Amino acid sequence: MSQQASMRWIGARVPKLDAPWKASGEVRYLPDFVVGGMLHGKIRRSDRVHARVKSIDTSAAKKVPGVHVVLTAKDVENVAFGHGKDNTPFKGDVVRCIRDELAAVAADTEEAAEEACRLIRVEYEDLPALFDPRAALERGAPVIYPEWPDNKPFTYRYAHGDVKKAAAESAHVVEDEFDLTWVSHCCMGTSAIIAAFDTGGRLTLNSLTQVPFLYRRDMAAIVGMKPEDIRVIQPTIGGAFGSKLDIYPFEPIAVHLARAARRPVRIVFSRQEEFLASPTRQPAIIKLKSGCDARGRFTFRDAYVLLDNGGHTSWGATIPFVMMQTFSSLYRVPHVRFLTDVAYTNNPYSGSFRGYGNLQATFAIEQHVDRLAEKTGLDPLKMRLLNAQEPGEETGQGLKFVSCGLRDCLDSAAKRSRYEEKRAAKKGESGRRVKRGLGMASMLHVGGGAKIYRSDGCGSVLSIDDFGKVTLVTGSTDIGQGSETVLAQIVAEVLGVHLDRVKVVNSDTDVKPWDVGVHASRTSYVAGNSAMMAATQAREKLLKAAAEQHRLPVEELSLADNAVMHTPKSGVAKKLEPIDRLVRSLHFSDRAELLITQAYFEPGSVKQDKEFRGNVSPTYAFGTHVVEVEVELDTGLVKVLGVWAAHDVGKVLNALGIEGQIEGGVVMGLGYALTEQLKIERGKVLNPAFRDYHLLTAPEVPPIDCDYIETEDPTGPFGAKGVGEAPAICVAAAIANAVYDATGVRFTALPLTPERVLDGLIAAGVTKDVGAR
Amino acid sequence: MxxxxxxxxxxxxxxxxxxxxxxxxxxxxxxxxxxxxxxxxxxxxxxxxxxxxxxxxxxxxxxxxxxxxxxxxxxxxxxxxCGAKGLSPLQQAFVNEGAVQCGYCTPGMEIAAEAVLLEHPTPTVEEIRRGLEGNLCRCTGYVAIVEAVQAAAGGGR
Structure with a gap:
């Protein structure tokens, strides 16, 4: 794709187009608007983690004043859905986790619906329950689904090379078990939906989904409709981060309630419900063995991963797709084996969450890089540089790195943090009870989608009206990350118009063309390329029309300042005609033509084969973080003093937007590393409230410094690649490496709370146990 | 009733x-x-x-x-x-500095920021951060929000 020499919009600090409406308080989110005649829906969930449902008595609930309908599994055709086809809107016979939906009420007020839910009487017969995925795979373990007597619905096997041989020939080998727990997305806006049928039977959903077209198809199957009879409108979303990538039971329940009540129904989760019944980040147990030769070159990696699937399957079960890429391809490793088992338990289930398994994988891998570096006698920075991927590399898994800025990321993060100087200086401070340490970690992630469906494309329709206003109708979705603004910048740049002339329409499946959805850091790349194609066609049409009308060679024409410019062979550019006048001359003439173009961009990636080989994304994002920490040996408190990040972003499209993505992602990674944990014991969530779930607050955020490595990927729009997920991925690994550097103690589980760190320091003999706790 | x-x-x-x-x-x-x-x-x-x-x-x-x-x-x-001319200088600073992503926390965050500025017309970074402590944001990592309050304090007030 052609690039212009000097760019007005690409790379600029452009405030988000929707920010003024959000800053004014005017924007209405789903809980802020009402549909005429709307009822309020509430869900009655299970009180047990694994039980046979003997009876559900809804008679008292139905008598509550204001209640319109009460539904249970008996009242609807309860169609199975989800990646494992093991979830249903209502659970009729058996409940398998604490969030399971037993009944739902639609009433005039939320209070009446809540009261009715409380009055529903359920009789259970408890069944033996499983809470540990290791126990679930043991012989004779209770069976959660009769169809899966081994409790193992999914396995993933990937390998390249000969791990056994490589292990035997390695100079250094390290082995650890890492244990990653549940965390919650904590979107500030909770899960919500409004379902409304019109009199013709057509369904309109005001939904927060990130994947409107797949959602429409899935929803149609669940509620027994044709997809074309469902319109999905996506109002402003109060955060997503992956949590809205799947369809969850409350959504078809809202449709069932609306259908039964013949009234629109809105469901909005309370915060407690959000913690209990929205997906989490997938927990993982990772047994990893890694080796290198005497010079420090990686020889092999052998990973066994066990995932706790919970009681039903959502996207959490599929994170091995992403994890294995990091195991196989973050560095050059000639021999890799990766095996994953996914085990049913009676815990809540996990979905997709920014990074999609990569935070877990990177936590393990990047600590092993440091451990092998120590064994080899190399500095961790040198170890990484020695093994780093380079542009042009095709990895054992078949990932093709057309552009790759990993080395530059390592150099930049190290240089700006004064990594080598600080690592050397710190040696002299023995005896202090507060220790400083520096750690680094790198990451690899898809940077332009992942071809897991038949198409990973995005459609665009672009029009320029008689007044020169450009409207881009894109299939993609803005979940708050600012994709709408980036797409407008791309269009403005290509068409030489001011950004205020560009409107992006992206929130209605009745209007917009198909797109897979927001995931796999694909929107800037895929929707960006699609918008660029449509804009480029419009530019060509405008220039061709101007050339014909003014009898000038098209090569001498260009677009800038909302006008067609003419640059004679010898001479300066001058304004030939404003774009709006040119559009009108096409419209109100014998040509009778409107300026409308359309494009469908399909990235040059492939669907992987059964052995998970193939170039699943057209481009990949790389990054390195260095963190400096202070650890109080007597309390276990880890204080982060600074984060120096470097990210290969291809090309900065919006300097302001990318800062927000990096800073937000880093802080999300810091929360994962230090404070966040959804505590689940015997299947029950113990801390479903912000006061007990520690999200980082403004005073706790350390200085974050980021450098953007612009590798200008030849396939990206203006060279860009996706960076939405990247900044969260390697934070925890860098922190763990820094804590080790400070204390000499390795931590293989998260979060690194004072309690966990102090226990580790005491166990290692660094801190004396005074028995005060 | x-x-x-x-x-x-x-x-x-x-x-x-x-x-x-x-x-x-x-x-x-x-x-x-x-x-x-x-x-x-x-x-x-x-x-x-x-x-x-x-x-x-x-x-x-x-x-x-x-x-x-x-x-x-x-x-x-x-x-x-908001005033007659639209966004207040503080709200405009939220827009300009990238302090708004999904925007759900933004109105509450602006109120907390306004309170900081009422108490400290030229606040230190620490005063801003402490003033925003009771407001959660999952998108921005707070960095741009603190910068927006600084920018608002520096000009237009």
Whole structure:
């Protein structure tokens, strides 16, 4: 794709187009608007983690004043859905986790619906329950689904090379078990939906989904409709981060309630419900063995991963797709084996969450890089540089790195943090009870989608009206990350118009063309390329029309300042005609033509084969973080003093937007590393409230410094690649490496709370146990 | 039917009256009766700050403050920060500095920021960060929000 020499919009600090409406308080989110005649829906969930449902008595609930309908599994055709086809809107016979939906009420007020839910009487017969995925795979373990007597619905096997041989020939080998727990997305806006049928039977959903077209198809199957009879409108979303990538039971329940009540129904989760019944980040147990030769070159990696699937399957079960890429391809490793088992338990289930398994994988891998570096006698920075991927590399898994800025990321993060100087200086401070340490970690992630469906494309329709206003109708979705603004910048740049002339329409499946959805850091790349194609066609049409009308060679024409410019062979550019006048001359003439173009961009990636080989994304994002920490040996408190990040972003499209993505992602990674944990014991969530779930607050955020490595990927729009997920991925690994550097103690589980760190320091003999706790 | 209490207060520079049950939260009153939906119900427990409102220049949590407490007071929501010409300098700084992503926390965050600036017209970074401590944001990592408050303090006030 052609690039212009000097760019007005690409790379600029452009405030988000929707920010003024959000800053004014005017924007209405789903809980802020009402549909005429709307009822309020509430869900009655299970009180047990694994039980046979003997009876559900809804008679008292139905008598509550204001209640319109009460539904249970008996009242609807309860169609199975989800990646494992093991979830249903209502659970009729058996409940398998604490969030399971037993009944739902639609009433005039939320209070009446809540009261009715409380009055529903359920009789259970408890069944033996499983809470540990290791126990679930043991012989004779209770069976959660009769169809899966081994409790193992999914396995993933990937390998390249000969791990056994490589292990035997390695100079250094390290082995650890890492244990990653549940965390919650904590979107500030909770899960919500409004379902409304019109009199013709057509369904309109005001939904927060990130994947409107797949959602429409899935929803149609669940509620027994044709997809074309469902319109999905996506109002402003109060955060997503992956949590809205799947369809969850409350959504078809809202449709069932609306259908039964013949009234629109809105469901909005309370915060407690959000913690209990929205997906989490997938927990993982990772047994990893890694080796290198005497010079420090990686020889092999052998990973066994066990995932706790919970009681039903959502996207959490599929994170091995992403994890294995990091195991196989973050560095050059000639021999890799990766095996994953996914085990049913009676815990809540996990979905997709920014990074999609990569935070877990990177936590393990990047600590092993440091451990092998120590064994080899190399500095961790040198170890990484020695093994780093380079542009042009095709990895054992078949990932093709057309552009790759990993080395530059390592150099930049190290240089700006004064990594080598600080690592050397710190040696002299023995005896202090507060220790400083520096750690680094790198990451690899898809940077332009992942071809897991038949198409990973995005459609665009672009029009320029008689007044020169450009409207881009894109299939993609803005979940708050600012994709709408980036797409407008791309269009403005290509068409030489001011950004205020560009409107992006992206929130209605009745209007917009198909797109897979927001995931796999694909929107800037895929929707960006699609918008660029449509804009480029419009530019060509405008220039061709101007050339014909003014009898000038098209090569001498260009677009800038909302006008067609003419640059004679010898001479300066001058304004030939404003774009709006040119559009009108096409419209109100014998040509009778409107300026409308359309494009469908399909990235040059492939669907992987059964052995998970193939170039699943057209481009990949790389990054390195260095963190400096202070650890109080007597309390276990880890204080982060600074984060120096470097990210290969291809090309900065919006300097302001990318800062927000990096800073937000880093802080999300810091929360994962230090404070966040959804505590689940015997299947029950113990801390479903912000006061007990520690999200980082403004005073706790350390200085974050980021450098953007612009590798200008030849396939990206203006060279860009996706960076939405990247900044969260390697934070925890860098922190763990820094804590080790400070204390000499390795931590293989998260979060690194004072309690966990102090226990580790005491166990290692660094801190004396005074028995005060 | 609960007993109703007649209250009279200033809401975003206009005098209003309402009959409210004593158990009603101020957040519910401004959202449901006056359709000022900028303030959000983020948790209902005073932990996230999305419902923050200014009452006589002091930040309060709309979800925990009884509506009757507003009687005789001056209540301001994010919508009320806007002037005749549109966004206030603080709100414009939120836009310009990238302090708004999904935007759900933004109205409450602006109220907390406004309270900081009322107390410290030229705040230090630490004063800003402490002032925003009760407001959660999952998108931005707070960096741009702190910068926006700094920018607003530096100019336009």
């Amino acid at each position: 609960q007993p109703q209490v007649e209250i009279r207060f200033t809401l975003n520079h206009r005098v209003v009256t309402a009959a409210v049950p004593p158990t009603m939260a101020l957040l519910e009153l401004v959202r449901d009766r006056f359709q000022l939906t900028g303030a959000k119900l983020g948790c209902g427990e005073g932990e996230c700050g999305a419902c923050a409102l200014l009452m006589d220049g002091e930040p309060v949590l709309g979800c925990l403050t009884p509506a009757v407490d507003a009687d005789g007071r001056e209540v301001l929501t994010a919508e009320g920060l």
